[in-house]
Amino acid sequence: MSTFATTDTPGRLRLVQVGAGGMGKAWIEAITANPDVELVGLVDLNTDTAHAALAEKGLAGVLVGTSVSDVAAATGAHAVVNVTVPVAHHPVNVEAMFAGLPVLCEKPAAPTVAEALSLAASAEASGQLLMISQSRRYFNSLTQLKAVTGELGEIGVITTEFFKAPHFGGFREDMDHVLLVDMAIHPFDAVRHLTGQDPVSVYCEEFNPAWSWYKADAAATAIFEFSSGLRYVYSGSWCADGQETSWNGQWRVNGERGTARWDGEQAPVVDAVDAAGGKLGVPAVAAGPEQIAGSLAEFVSAIRTGKVPDGEIHANVHSLAMVEAAVLSAETGQRVRIDDVLTAAYEQALVAEKNAEVKAVLAAWGSPLGRLACRAEAISR
Numbered sequence: 001m002s003t004f005a006t007t008d009t010p011g012r013l014r015l016v017q018v019g020a021g022g023m024g025k026a027w028i029e030a031i032t033a034n035p036d037v038e039l040v041g042l043v044d045l046n047t048d049t050a051h052a053a054l055a056e057k058g059l060a061g062v063l064v065g066t067s068v069s070d071v072a073a074a075t076g077a078h079a080v081v082n083v084t085v086p087v088a089h090h091p092v093n094v095e096a097m098f099a100g101l102p103v104l105c106e107k108p109a110a111p112t113v114a115e116a117l118s119l120a121a122s123a124e125a126s127g128q129l130l131m132i133s134q135s136r137r138y139f140n141s142l143t144q145l146k147a148v149t150g151e152l153g154e155i156g157v158i159t160t161e162f163f164k165a166p167h168f169g170g171f172r173e174d175m176d177h178v179l180l181v182d183m184a185i186h187p188f189d190a191v192r193h194l195t196g197q198d199p200v201s202v203y204c205e206e207f208n209p210a211w212s213w214y215k216a217d218a219a220a221t222a223i224f225e226f227s228s229g230l231r232y233v234y235s236g237s238w239c240a241d242g243q244e245t246s247w248n249g250q251w252r253v254n255g256e257r258g259t260a261r262w263d264g265e266q267a268p269v270v271d272a273v274d275a276a277g278g279k280l281g282v283p284a285v286a287a288g289p290e291q292i293a294g295s296l297a298e299f300v301s302a303i304r305t306g307k308v309p310d311g312e313i314h315a316n317v318h319s320l321a322m323v324e325a326a327v328l329s330a331e332t333g334q335r336v337r338i339d340d341v342l343t344a345a346y347e348q349a350l351v352a353e354k355n356a357e358v359k360a361v362l363a364a365w366g367s368p369l370g371r372l373a374c375r376a377e378a379i380s381r
């Protein structure tokens, strides 16, 4: 059953995109390639950036402005895609939802778990869908790995090795916790998707190799524990020349009936038996749209049908909590419980919330733990 407003508008959904930077241009392409939607407005604090992005893509007739609610009202928009920098996610999402529009927002939901909880409560107070685009869930070969993982019996260990050597320039080379905060949310979110489980704790070490061209720690190793006993070990570096992995990293899933490996791009390789003792194969899966095209398609379907999407804000908070817990563990040298991070964030959110309606929703939860779990359940229905 839908927990947010849906639309039965015939024809294409009219979208306003906010943010026309590097990733914004990729979203303009994804929107214009999807026959179910139409880009009617483009918002950016810098309108020159927006005009340049539209000119680069050869698009005319798209209204440009600096306010999401003004541009949405002027264009009769049905929904918003938020591709701004993380610090702008909360204000832009809240403005759009309280203007009566569902939002598809780039990851991370917000810079902090406390702000993400405020967003979840804002979605409830406004009655609108807020979906976080975790685009790395949408790989057909990951769907195959998920199917195989479900056949391996109890899962013992999952590992991801992520080794890349990008020279981004700009903010990433100066930011703190660059690997954990800017990148690791993708595999952290993917392991939740793969297993259908949330971790309970993490121990993490972060460090900066001597040759690093980043100001702060560009490498990290984290061990997450799940209530089933499963361990997820993530090891990554962003200054690792030679034998680089794919952008999804190199994965190994080991369960009681064998092992699957995934290079992050091709179909997984399996060495395992099935429940009847025969050789376990890799199932074919229906090829769906991948990466941001995949999350856009799921968002459109959700608004049309009311089916709660994977990235609905309540269900996404745990992925951000994994990042925040890993950072806290690295800073303190202690194992950190995810529930403690969520509880502390909830208390911060209650104190910080300025919107009375949203504050009342947060207060009614009593605790974030039950609320997030029961909302996440709606997704599996």
Ligand SMILES: NC(=O)c1ccc[n+]([C@@H]2O[C@H](COP(=O)([O-])OP(=O)(O)OC[C@H]3O[C@@H](n4cnc5c(N)ncnc54)[C@H](O)[C@@H]3O)[C@@H](O)[C@H]2O)c1
Residues within 6 Å of the ligand: 018, 019, 020, 021, 022, 023, 024, 043, 044, 045, 046, 049, 066, 083, 084, 085, 086, 088, 092, 106, 107, 108, 135, 136
């Ligand atoms: N899924 C992925 O693989 C992936 C890859 C890269 C970036 N991202 C995410 O995409 C988002 C954008 O990243 P980017 O690299 O395009 O950043 P960017 O800095 O290149 O662009 C951000 C744009 O947002 C605009 N902006 C900032 N605040 C605004 C506001 N309040 N209102 C309107 N416009 C505003 C800026 O002027 C800028 O043009 C981030 O959340 C980032 O994490 C995701």
